[in-house]
Amino acid sequence: MTQKIVVIGAGMASGRVLEHLSDAGADVEVTLFNAEPRGNYNRIMLSPVLSGDKTYDEIVTHDAHWYAERGVTCRFGEKVASVDRGAKTVTAENGDVLPYDKLVFGTGSNPFIIPFPGHDLEGVIAYRDLEDTERMMGLGEGHKAVVIGGGLLGLEAAAGMAARGVDVTVVHIMGHLMERQLDEAAGYLLRKALIDKGITVKCSANSKEILGENGHVKALLLDDGTELPCDLLVMAVGIRPNVALAQDSGLQVGKGIYVDDQMITSDPDVLAVGECVEHDGAIFGLVAPLYDQAKVAAQTLMGAKATFVQKELSTKLKVTGCDLFSAGDFADGEGREDIVFRDPARGVYKRLVIEDNRIIGAVFYGDTADSNWFFGMIRDKTDISDMRETLIFGPAFQGSAPLDPMAAVAALPPDAEICGCNGICKGTIVEAITGGASDLGAVRATTKASASCGTCTGLVEQLLAVTMGDEFESKQAGICGCTDLTHEEVRRLIKSQELKSMAAVHQELGWKTSCGCHVCRPAINYYLLADWPVEYQDDPQSRFINERKHANIQKDGTFSVVPRMWGGMTTPNELRAIADAAEKYDVPTVHVTGGQRIDLLGVRGEDLPAMWADLNRAGLVSGHAYAKGLRTVKTCVGTDHCRFGTQDSTGLGIKLEKKLWGSWSPHKVKLAVSGCPRNCAEATCKDIGVVCVDSGYQIGVGGAAGMDLKETQRLADVASEQEAIDLATAFMQLYRENAKYLDRPYKWIAKVGLDWVKERIVDDLDERQALIERFELSQSIYQKDPWAEHVAEQANAYQPIADFKLEAAE
Amino acid sequence: MSDWIDIGALGDIPQRGARVVKTPLGCVAVFRTILDEVFALDNACPHKGGPLAEGIVHGSSVTCPLHNWVFSLETGQAQGADDGGVATYPARIDAGRVYLDANFLQMRAAE
Ligand code: SRM
Ligand SMILES: Cc1cc2nc3c(=O)[nH]c(=O)nc-3n(C[C@H](O)[C@H](O)[C@H](O)COP(=O)(O)OP(=O)(O)OC[C@H]3O[C@@H](n4cnc5c(N)ncnc54)[C@H](O)[C@@H]3O)c2cc1C
Numbered sequence A: 001m002t003q004k005i006v007v008i009g010a011g012m013a014s015g016r017v018l019e020h021l022s023d024a025g026a027d028v029e030v031t032l033f034n035a036e037p038r039g040n041y042n043r044i045m046l047s048p049v050l051s052g053d054k055t056y057d058e059i060v061t062h063d064a065h066w067y068a069e070r071g072v073t074c075r076f077g078e079k080v081a082s083v084d085r086g087a088k089t090v091t092a093e094n095g096d097v098l099p100y101d102k103l104v105f106g107t108g109s110n111p112f113i114i115p116f117p118g119h120d121l122e123g124v125i126a127y128r129d130l131e132d133t134e135r136m137m138g139l140g141e142g143h144k145a146v147v148i149g150g151g152l153l154g155l156e157a158a159a160g161m162a163a164r165g166v167d168v169t170v171v172h173i174m175g176h177l178m179e180r181q182l183d184e185a186a187g188y189l190l191r192k193a194l195i196d197k198g199i200t201v202k203c204s205a206n207s208k209e210i211l212g213e214n215g216h217v218k219a220l221l222l223d224d225g226t227e228l229p230c231d232l233l234v235m236a237v238g239i240r241p242n243v244a245l246a247q248d249s250g251l252q253v254g255k256g257i258y259v260d261d262q263m264i265t266s267d268p269d270v271l272a273v274g275e276c277v278e279h280d281g282a283i284f285g286l287v288a289p290l291y292d293q294a295k296v297a298a299q300t301l302m303g304a305k306a307t308f309v310q311k312e313l314s315t316k317l318k319v320t321g322c323d324l325f326s327a328g329d330f331a332d333g334e335g336r337e338d339i340v341f342r343d344p345a346r347g348v349y350k351r352l353v354i355e356d357n358r359i360i361g362a363v364f365y366g367d368t369a370d371s372n373w374f375f376g377m378i379r380d381k382t383d384i385s386d387m388r389e390t391l392i393f394g395p396a397f398q399g400s401a402p403l404d405p406m407a408a409v410a411a412l413p414p415d416a417e418i419c420g421c422n423g424i425c426k427g428t429i430v431e432a433i434t435g436g437a438s439d440l441g442a443v444r445a446t447t448k449a450s451a452s453c454g455t456c457t458g459l460v461e462q463l464l465a466v467t468m469g470d471e472f473e474s475k476q477a478g479i480c481g482c483t484d485l486t487h488e489e490v491r492r493l494i495k496s497q498e499l500k501s502m503a504a505v506h507q508e509l510g511w512k513t514s515c516g517c518h519v520c521r522p523a524i525n526y527y528l529l530a531d532w533p534v535e536y537q538d539d540p541q542s543r544f545i546n547e548r549k550h551a552n553i554q555k556d557g558t559f560s561v562v563p564r565m566w567g568g569m570t571t572p573n574e575l576r577a578i579a580d581a582a583e584k585y586d587v588p589t590v591h592v593t594g595g596q597r598i599d600l601l602g603v604r605g606e607d608l609p610a611m612w613a614d615l616n617r618a619g620l621v622s623g624h625a626y627a628k629g630l631r632t633v634k635t636c637v638g639t640d641h642c643r644f645g646t647q648d649s650t651g652l653g654i655k656l657e658k659k660l661w662g663s664w665s666p667h668k669v670k671l672a673v674s675g676c677p678r679n680c681a682e683a684t685c686k687d688i689g690v691v692c693v694d695s696g697y698q699i700g701v702g703g704a705a706g707m708d709l710k711e712t713q714r715l716a717d718v719a720s721e722q723e724a725i726d727l728a729t730a731f732m733q734l735y736r737e738n739a740k741y742l743d744r745p746y747k748w749i750a751k752v753g754l755d756w757v758k759e760r761i762v763d764d765l766d767e768r769q770a771l772i773e774r775f776e777l778s779q780s781i782y783q784k785d786p787w788a789e790h791v792a793e794q795a796n797a798y799q800p801i802a803d804f805k806l807e808a809a810e
Numbered sequence B: 001m002s003d004w005i006d007i008g009a010l011g012d013i014p015q016r017g018a019r020v021v022k023t024p025l026g027c028v029a030v031f032r033t034i035l036d037e038v039f040a041l042d043n044a045c046p047h048k049g050g051p052l053a054e055g056i057v058h059g060s061s062v063t064c065p066l067h068n069w070v071f072s073l074e075t076g077q078a079q080g081a082d083d084g085g086v087a088t089y090p091a092r093i094d095a096g097r098v099y100l101d102a103n104f105l106q107m108r109a110a111e
């Protein structure tokens, strides 16, 4: 007997069910309802339609003719209003009641709209169907659009509109794009490609409100106050299975409509397929599993037994010029091993995650040619132990003997180009080496190879090793296990390649780990903020705890608090506030430091914000006693009181401290100003020390009195206070821009030479001025009291996230 | 089947960071990695009791802020040449909230 089947929703999943039934010649009579006023089309190809690469007609999968030939009764533009499972009937919106033997839900999902104020304004749309696509296509050149959501859909919408000349901004809440499919490195490359397409990308951006005018969207307001004007706002922040009708009809529903392995719901005569279902705890958002479901559902309808099994999924993005691929699980983990390949010149990044000799995850960007081969190995759980060494190079490299990198370099012909920037080939470099250039620096000096972008440094070193044999030892060690590049190389490359984010450094400089380690991250964070104060966003999570919490951690996990005392001066009022704070927060130790101020030691982490708020009220700010940055400026009482004082040493000290405080530097920086050569402020063992004399100011640099005892070297003698301040400031900036992280000035000067420093800041007045200006630009962003800022914005972060202390212990 | 205690929003823990949960037997550090996984570990370093929650998080490891021992967030074991470990507790994320296994308080009591 002919089975009467009613299908709710003409989507990609139900469409496949009908195809299978028709191919098998099933004896069925189908009525197909669809809320959209059209039949089945290839929804995933809406993006090429949007970008103009395809037309709607090209993506229709079933046209009127197809349905007619198979006797499918089409009720398009009509919703099913209700289902009566007892009577086995459905009711259409117009009241028609239709009986069924089997009912199939294929209702898909609903795009999620975040209920920000203004979400119901005209011009706020989702990206789900042809109507949405047409709205975007109608926008036209010169208009502005904002897309909320940097996932697959949001980016396809953005790229499609941008291809039509629309000025598009993508606002994404997470730190990098497509964070569910991509790791940070691939996210960085993707972002770069989108920016190249003229799209503005804002990550870590929180939307707050949609602003309108006359009922129409006008702009998106972010919580940092930024307003992004737009004519159309597309929200692509996720989907929710469309279960309302199923729920109303009494079917069992969780996140989606519950189905078993045969795609049968809690009612044996009702099936469900597609994004509306929940199977074994999972819901679905890509077509591959839906097609598997459709196959099973068709079998079930025909009375055959088939089983739906969830499989590994992979993702690609359909944006021209952005080749990316991701599959499986690519989280770091114990027992997991990464194989990372980066080709900065081509913008390629590949990462495989290996566990128990099997690939369990893969992320590729820029070159996805072999992705299917890798995906197959993930699905089949192929044992890769035999090809581990060459695995990342793809199928073309398998089967032959693994290539030793040294042998590979040795095998290169003499005319092989090694340094692309300077066009230097192997023969030239080998000639230089045999002619006496025995290290990297010498090769650079004689041939220029690796002296520009530096990415061929590894190859040049291998050539040195191959040519010189045991005589060659790579003299410069990399920063840490994450890279072979030295601090100096990284600093130079950050400037020359204009690398402005951590991810950019990792990718362009070929980092071997996915996100660095505790050794390189603080250094890179410093280099980036020093070189790009405006563009780079400081990353607290890459800082040592002292700089993250603005206090010195103690051996028992408590902290110490040192308020600034400008030039070592204080007042009864400040001292009272310090005393009050010490009592109020049970500070066990109050110590007068060697830096002319007071240290409160043993403060509980949770008390820090409250204590700072109290100190702030008395005008006290952070003394940065924990910082790689300006620490103290010691002074003596000078002309104010001392019978030998020649200049206002206290006043100059305070001026210097007010100018330099808050700036971050490669290592700590301490200053002192003494009023006469008796030098009571110990200025001759400071990073910058000024000794006042009758004729003016003697400025010394590069002193220290810690692990090494160093006397300052004379930088210059100047007549005016202003010149003294200018020289100190320019010196600070030159040090900030050039030194290796954790080199105090004396170590840095030993490397570059005092003459090099003098040429730049004593002799060259333009350079001095330019350094001062760059310092001031940086200070306009970084000179702020971190205590006040943390009290205002993140006091909560200092508290436990939860407290179970009150609950009785067992 | 285990019950889970909601300890707070995922957004309250910074990526590559941690927050602590206080218990009668000392603190548990709840870490969040760059890939938004969460891990719960005892907060006291086996070396000299350093507060691991204050360390730098990289990959799925954390470096103790006091003397730079590195621990796997997954196993709680010290990496490399150092020897020792801390207890770990089941943790998970659901709909933007972070949950610890309700038994973790008892697990701590039992140690
Ligand atoms: C508090 C203080 C000792 C005191 O009670 O007097 C102190 C305390 C510490 N010093 Fe110091 N130093 C203190 C003045 C000094 C001085 C004297 C001075 O500045 O006039 C020196 C020698 C001068 C110099 O720096 O050249 C000094 C040379 C060091 C060194 C060795 C630096 C070097 O380059 O050789 C370190 C280690 C480091 O920084 O890497 C250090 C590191 C430390 C640390 C930060 C160790 C640490 O990482 O935990 C201590 C933090 C204690 C805390 O929790 O607050 N401290 N330290 C002094 C704070 C001064 C201030 O007001 O900010
Ligand atoms: C722009 C875009 C790009 C995409 N790109 C990809 C990609 O590259 N790769 C990939 O794997 N996936 C992609 N997807 C996801 C993919 O399109 C979906 O997974 C798939 O379409 C879901 O199929 P479905 O049959 O479950 O639902 P749908 O295709 O959404 O069909 C459900 C239909 O049911 C109708 N309906 C709902 N309720 C009722 C009712 N009560 N009565 C009648 N009709 C009703 C709806 O109007 C709709 O037409 C993309 C999606 C979009 C929007």
Ligand code: SF4
Pocket (backbone or CB within 6 Å): none
């Ligand atoms: S001298 Fe050593 S022990 Fe004393 S405060 Fe300085 S770093 Fe700590």
Ligand code: FES
Pocket (backbone or CB within 6 Å): B045, B046, B047, B048, B049, B050, B064, B065, B066, B067, B068, B069
């Ligand atoms: S206390 Fe953790 S490393 Fe010493």
